[in-house]
Amino acid sequence: GVYYATGGALAKIVNAKRSTYHVRLSVESTGGSKFNINAVSSGDLDFGIAQADTQYMAYYGKDVWEGKPIKKLRAVFALAPEAVTFVAAEDSGIRSVRDVKGKTINLGDAGSGNRINAMDIFKNFGIVPGKDFRDEKLKPADAPRVLQDGRIDGFFYTVGHPNGNIKEATAGKRVCRIVPITGLDKLLKNAPYYSMTTIDMSQYPDAANSKDKVETLGMLATLVTSSDVPDDVVYAVTKEVMENLDKFKKLHPALGSITKKSMLEGLSAPIHNGAMRYYKEVGLIK
Numbered sequence: 001g002v003y004y005a006t007g008g009a010l011a012k013i014v015n016a017k018r019s020t021y022h023v024r025l026s027v028e029s030t031g032g033s034k035f036n037i038n039a040v041s042s043g044d045l046d047f048g049i050a051q052a053d054t055q056y057m058a059y060y061g062k063d064v065w066e067g068k069p070i071k072k073l074r075a076v077f078a079l080a081p082e083a084v085t086f087v088a089a090e091d092s093g094i095r096s097v098r099d100v101k102g103k104t105i106n107l108g109d110a111g112s113g114n115r116i117n118a119m120d121i122f123k124n125f126g127i128v129p130g131k132d133f134r135d136e137k138l139k140p141a142d143a144p145r146v147l148q149d150g151r152i153d154g155f156f157y158t159v160g161h162p163n164g165n166i167k168e169a170t171a172g173k174r175v176c177r178i179v180p181i182t183g184l185d186k187l188l189k190n191a192p193y194y195s196m197t198t199i200d201m202s203q204y205p206d207a208a209n210s211k212d213k214v215e216t217l218g219m220l221a222t223l224v225t226s227s228d229v230p231d232d233v234v235y236a237v238t239k240e241v242m243e244n245l246d247k248f249k250k251l252h253p254a255l256g257s258i259t260k261k262s263m264l265e266g267l268s269a270p271i272h273n274g275a276m277r278y279y280k281e282v283g284l285i286k
Helices: 002-015 033-042 052-060 113-125 143-148 164-170 185-190 231-243 245-249 273-281
Strands: 047-051 073-089 104-106 134-136 154-159 176-179 195-199 214-226
Touching: 002 047, 002 073, 002 214, 002 231, 002 245, 033 047, 033 052, 033 073, 033 214, 047 052, 047 073, 047 113, 052 073, 052 113, 052 214, 073 113, 073 143, 073 164, 073 195, 073 231, 073 273, 104 143, 113 154, 113 185, 113 214, 143 154, 143 164, 154 164, 164 176, 231 245, 231 273
Parallel strands: 104 134, 104 154
Antiparallel strands: 047 214, 073 154, 073 176, 073 214, 195 214
C-alpha cells in the first residue's frame, strides 16, 4: 500500500545522510494505523504512519483507546491525503451510500481505519451495518477479488490514490464504479480530522464513472512518533524530508500534491519537540 511505499521514501531520503546524523531508518510492513500507533507507544517502532483520525482517537482516548489515551504520542508531519473510497459493482445498482440496504458490503477488518471511517459515514446517514446490510470484515487486499467473484457488492478502503487494489477492482470483468460520498455536514462538524476531497478518476480509466468528478470524505496520513524518541532523531528526519521535498514527492504518486504548508495540517497530537525545533528555525511555525 501507500504507507509502505511512503516509509521506503522516508528511509531513502534520511539514510542518504546517515553519516551526518547517525540515524538509519528501516521499513517494516505492518497492520496499518492502529498497529503502528500501538507499536510506537510500546517502543517497538520509533516512527509509524497513521491516519489523522486514528492519531486523534489514540491521543484523546476514544474508540479502541477509550480510557487508555496514548499521551506519549507525537505528530511529526502530515503526508498524502487519503480518501474514503467506496467501490461498488455496477450490477448492484449502488449509486450512493443510501443504496447499500440489503446488499453485502465489506467495511474492512476489525479495528482498522477503513472500518472506523465507514462506520462514521453510516452513522451520519442513520444506516446500521449488520442490520440494514450484510457487513463483511475482509482485509482490503482481499476485497477486489471477492467483489469480482460476486460474493460482495462493494467495499470501503481509505487510501491514497492511485492505488493498486482499486485498480484491480475497477479493471476486472465485473464492471465497477467509485461511489461519491457527500451530504456529511453533521460528521464534518463533529470530527475535526475529516475534510472533503476529490478522487482523480483519470487514474481509473476502466471504472464505469471514469469521466465523473468523485467527491468523498478525506483525511491526511500522518507520520507519528513518541515523546520517548530523542529530539535530535526527530529533528533529523523532519529536516531531511522538508529540505528534499521535491525529491521525496517524486518517490510515490500519492505524495505528488503535498506542500510544506499541507504537511503541518491535520496533526491532532502535539508536535514532537524535535520537529517543532526545525519548524521554528525555518519560520514554518512562529
